[in-house]
Amino acid sequence: MIYKFRMLSDEDELFLRDFEVDADSTFYTFHKAIQENLGFDPGQLASFFLADEQWNKGMELTLIDMQNDTEMAAIPMDKVKIKELMCNRRERLLYVYDIFTDRSLFIELIDILEPNPAVKYPVCTASVGDAPIQLAEDFAFEEDIPLEEPNEIDDIFDEYNDEDGLGNLGFEDKDEW
Template identity: 70%
Template sequence: MIYKFRVLSDEDELFLRDFDVDSESTFLTLHKAIQENLGFDPSQLVSFFLADEHWNKGMELTLIDMQNDTGLAAIPMDKVKIKELITKRKERLLYTYDIFADRNLFIELIDIAEAKEGIEYPLCTASLGEAPIQVADDIILDFDAENDEKNEIDELFDEFNDDDFDSLGFEDDSEF
């Protein structure tokens, strides 16, 4: 069977890709089709996540075999066929292509059909809009020790002073 996946981005409402993929293929095959079509750097870490109807992340499929602290199963994407986890229209995946900024493509199975003779899969069947930038350049970590300006996190911590903790019974450092 051939699965038709629709890929959308929340960063650009004009972005859309449709991919036809053999259901016998692994998630690695779908990953490579997305990477090639979007011109992404294949050396970057990415993951697929099974998602529910509200796009909440479920089981993770990783590019490399790695341990996962979330308690959810993490499976290398080359070890599982698409049809083993995706079986019905409307099932969803998140494709996290910028791990550090948690930027995702939203993928939904929109159709299941018979393979057409003479067609080599995977195949991009619809392409609209520009691909998102793979790694967010606007994320800059500045650890300048001379910069003593308070940020939002500092302000949140300042709301809880020592007296707040004293009322919880932690009056003396030796209790920790």
């Protein structure tokens, strides 16, 4: 079976992507298709989360194995086929692509189709709008903000600056302290 997913962003209402993915593919295969389509740096961490109807995070599927001594903290996305966790229309995923600021794309299973033998899956079947910027630190500011704004306190301190650092404090010599 082929799963058709719709992806939206809460940062740009004009952004939309539809992907068709073989249900036997792993979440890692889907992740790679998303990364390639959006032009994201594949060296950055990302995770899928199963989500409920209100988009609350459930089980995490990670890019790297985060196993600890007691139990697995999350499931590596290359170990799970999509059909193992999703099988009904309207099931949801969050794709967290900037883990430090928790920026996500919202993904919903919108259709289940028969495979087309002429198509190599996964495939992006609809692409509207520009991809979001991958990392929040890459946002460009519209205006340059000066690092230091002159203020009244700085002006007062400047009045007292001179070569020996004592200014007009009424001391003739440092030894008088």
